Amino acid sequence: MQPQSADGASRDPTKVRRNLTYDQCYYHPAPLTRVHGQDVRTRSVRRQARIARREAALPSSRTAVSTPASSGFLGSTSYLSVFRETPRLSKAPDRSLCDEFEQWRTKLEYAAARVVRLASAIPFYLEQIRWYYDKGRFTVIPAPIVLDSLSQTVAHMESHPWNVTGNWASIYSDLMAATKSPLEISPNTSARQFNSLFTGPHLRFEFIGFIFAMAGLSVQGRFPGRQSLELGNGEKMDTDAFTTEMVLACHHCIEVCKQNSHVNDLTIWMRYMHILLATEVLGEPSERVYSLFGDLTSDIYAMGLHHQPSDHVPFFLAETRKRMLAVSHRTDKNLSTAMGRPPRLPHRYCDEALPLDLPDESLFEEKDSLERFLQRLDDGGWNRDGKFYPATLMRMRHILSNLREQVLELSLGRSTHPNYTKDILATYKFSQTIFNRIPSRYMYTSSCWKEMDAIECLARMIVRLEHLFSVLQLQRIRCQENSEATSDLLDTCLEVLSIVVDLTGQYNIHEIKKQFAxxxxxxxxxxxxxxxxxxxxxxxxxxxxxxxxxxxxxxxxxxxxxxxxxxxxxxxxxxxxxxxxxxxxxxxxxxxxxxxxxxxxxxxxxxxxxxxxxxxxxxxxxxxxxxxxxxxxxxxxxxxxxxxxxxxxxxxxxxxxxxxxxxx
Structure with missing residues (x-):
């Protein structure tokens, strides 16, 4: 039953500001800037009963109350430890959003109505995400799945408009019902059939949460922080407020999905993109982000993505799963380095099959056309045309994550075990050969800035820096064992700086400026x-x-x-x-x-x-x-x-x- 005004008209709980009990929702024109006050007048027993019934129908979060991170253990590889142990360096601003997360967790009626209202802006999200894929060298989920399913959702919403003010509770209930149904997938499921499982009348919270995160990342990369945005659903906010709102709304979708016993591909996509956006908004690899990645790892293991045969799902989905595992491996090693903690997705427990170096569109071709694309690959799975696809970058970085994991074992593991010195030597030899697994046509050179677009050059540069960083860290360990290795370490450091100097010459490019720091x-x-x-x-x-x-x-x-x-x-x-x-x-x-x-x-x-x-x-x-x-x-x-x-x-x-x- 909707909240009623004195004249019987339905009211949107995101716009109710007066005469609320402490447990009710409120609306503020800038809802991310403050949390509702403590003292308000008590309403009638009848009103309380109505709210209690409505709250009972909404999902209850089992997440513990989040407190400002007192950052736990930070190991030797963590730059964050510098700020903890060096008081003379200023602390980072508190951007943990604890109050905002707590508001969404406890004000369930507010959260439900807010998610529905934000979801009604999907045409705006489609525009931003299309820009993201047009620019994309760093995309993960193949473009046709995302853009086609979004277009289908927009078409359905245009033919079946949402009344987000008067009918939000019913819309939320429909989304909840669709989310509870498992995704039924077979080897013969087509891309259109797959999309129909979570679009149109079957719109689900996993997909909505994924779109929230993707929209946040797209806007963050496209506009300055104070850029004013019009969402097309009557709302206007700046870029910073929008990306923060997307983090909170996506987190709500995750909490809703956690109440179901099943995990699916959409859940994995949503969690991964939420981690990317949360790291952007929170500004650092925080305890919250570390915990979020732990949940993602648990879902990867629960789905069996770490060791899953691909013959029971269609080809496009099998390749997408390989991509997700590849980027999750890399993120795991990066997060482990940043926090100074052991990896949680070790390579030794996972299927090492790399995603094929194919363009996104080819994954959805019919058998004969797909075969022609496959014939263009060499024995290692790389495309012979020298094209730089999103899958190309994922393959390169996944290969290098193997080296990073070995370096982490030396950095964070015990240096007293009897084979430690041998392991250092073996890893050093591995570091000198692993880069040879990547074809030379994809290597970074200073001249690429004159020959290619900036995003591709940046991608090549980052891969090279990732490799050199692992080598640098390994050589530092070697220096602790043998001071004669100092020359190799210094040569590597100078090579790193020469690449960074290249980047300074491209600083006027918007995408470079946003990533330089x-x-x-x-x-x-x-x-x-x-x-x-x-x-x-x-x-x-x-x-x-x-x-x-x-x-x-x-x-x-x-x-x-x-x-x-x-x-x-x-x-x-x-x-x-x-x-x-x-x-x-x-x-x-x-x-x-x-x-x-x-x-x-x-x-x-x-x-x-x-x-x-x-x-x-x-x-x-x-x-x-x-x-x-x-x-x-x-x-x-x-x-x-x-x-x-x-x-x-x-x-x-x-x-x-x-x-x-x-x-x-």
Whole structure:
């Protein structure tokens, strides 16, 4: 029964503001900015009974009340531990949305009406998601499944309009009933038949939640944070509010689906995309995101995706499942690195079959046409045409996640077991050969920016940086066993920085600008830190840098990069990625400044050598002055007298988990 006004008219609970009990819902024009007050007047017993009956008909959440994360254990590979253990670095803003999540959890009538209202904006979501796929190199679910099913949903809603104000409860009930029905799939199920299982009159919460997450990611990538959006259902909000609302609404859909005993492909898609969006909105790999990925892993195992034969589902769905497992593997290793915790989806327990390197559209072709596409693949499953498809990127990153997992075992595992040294050597040899599994035509080169579109170049670059980062981390471990490996480590660091310098030349491109901070934070900072500390150590000891490149090249590269970041990257909005990027860059800046301005004691014999190096171009002054005095170079216990050039990476071994392209 709908809430009634004095004249008997139905009222939308998302717009009821007065005379509510504490347990009732309320509406605020900016519902994400504050939570309902505590003290309100009590209503009649009759009114309470009506609400109790309605609340009983809605799903009850079994999720525990979320409290602000007091971040649990963070291991040696976690950059977040730096901010916990170094008070002089500023804390990231609290973006855990605990109050908002709690409101959606407890105000069930509000949540139900809100989800229905947001779902009515599906035409707007279709427009944004179509843009996302048009740009896509980082898409996961094949485009025809998503876009065709969305188009069918829009057509059905246009022919059967929703009355979201007067009939939201009935719509919600229909969605709930459809969600309770298992998806019946056979090897002969066509794409159209598959789409019909969750569109039109069979619209389900799994699909709605998936669309919420996809729309949030699309808008986040397309518009600035304060861009005003009109959803087409009478609502207007800016990009930040919209993406936050999508996180909350998708989370509600997940909670509804958890009450059913079955898990299906849509559930996996929804959970994965929700994790990507939640990381974007929350701004860091938080405890909530870590928990969400744990739930996704449980569902993957429950469905048997880690070891599932593909002969009982249609070809397009079998390939989609391979893609989902591939990206989940990579996300697992990235999240493990960011949190410093063991992986939860180890390769040794999973079917290692890679998704075929096919364009999305080919997965839905008839048998004869599909066979022609399959004949274009080589023996390794790569397309011979050199085309760079979403599946191409997924294959590349999945291959490299094997190396990351082995490096994590060395970093996070016990270093006292008898085979530890042998494992280091074996993993190092593996790191030198694994990249050969990727065809050379897909490798990153600096010239690609002149030959290809920016998104494809960025994708190639990220793959190369992911590989170099694993090698860097492995070489750091080798240095702890054998100091002669320092030369290899420094050469790798310089290679990382040369790639990041390439990216600075593309900073005016919108997609590059949005991704630069996390790329520099997770790859550039560790490499810069190693080079700067080793440069300082060698300066103090009057020793040559143990690497194959000239000292002047190291100084020029470091000086340019840290100065460029200080000049160019700005924190337009609170973001743990941008904030950490700028603060840690200042640490590198100060350390490099100390190294270049170091004057040896008189009579030490080093002064003449320093002057000679200046005369021959072996020094390069940083162009920006005014280093912050509150960020001394020993902020990570690499004090000016310590001579320690590597130990700080125990706190600064970053890896992407956040957002945007980082988790895609």
């Amino acid at each position: 996390w790329i520099y934070l997770l790859y550039g900072i560790p490499a810069s830190g190693v080079l700067a500390t080793e440069l300082y150590r060698c300066t103090l000891s009057n020793q040559p840098l143990p690497l194959s490149k000239p000292r002047s090249e190291v100084i020029r590269t470091l000086s340019f990069l840290v100065s460029w970041v200080r000049n160019t990257v700005t924190e337009a909005q609170p973001s743990v990625m941008v904030g950490a990027c700028l603060e840690l860059n200042n640490v590198i800046f100060k350390l490099l400044d100390d190294a270049l301005n170091y004057r040896p004691p008189l009579g030490s014999g080093q002064e003449d050598a320093r002057l000679r190096s200046v005369d021959t171009g072996q020094s390069f002054e940083i162009s920006i002055q005014g280093t912050r005095g509150d960020l001394p170079s020993d902020v990570f216990n690499i004090g000016l007298a310590s001579g320690e050039s590597l130990s700080w990476l125990d706190d600064l071994d970053f890896m992407q988990t956040s957002s945007g392209l980082s988790l895609m």
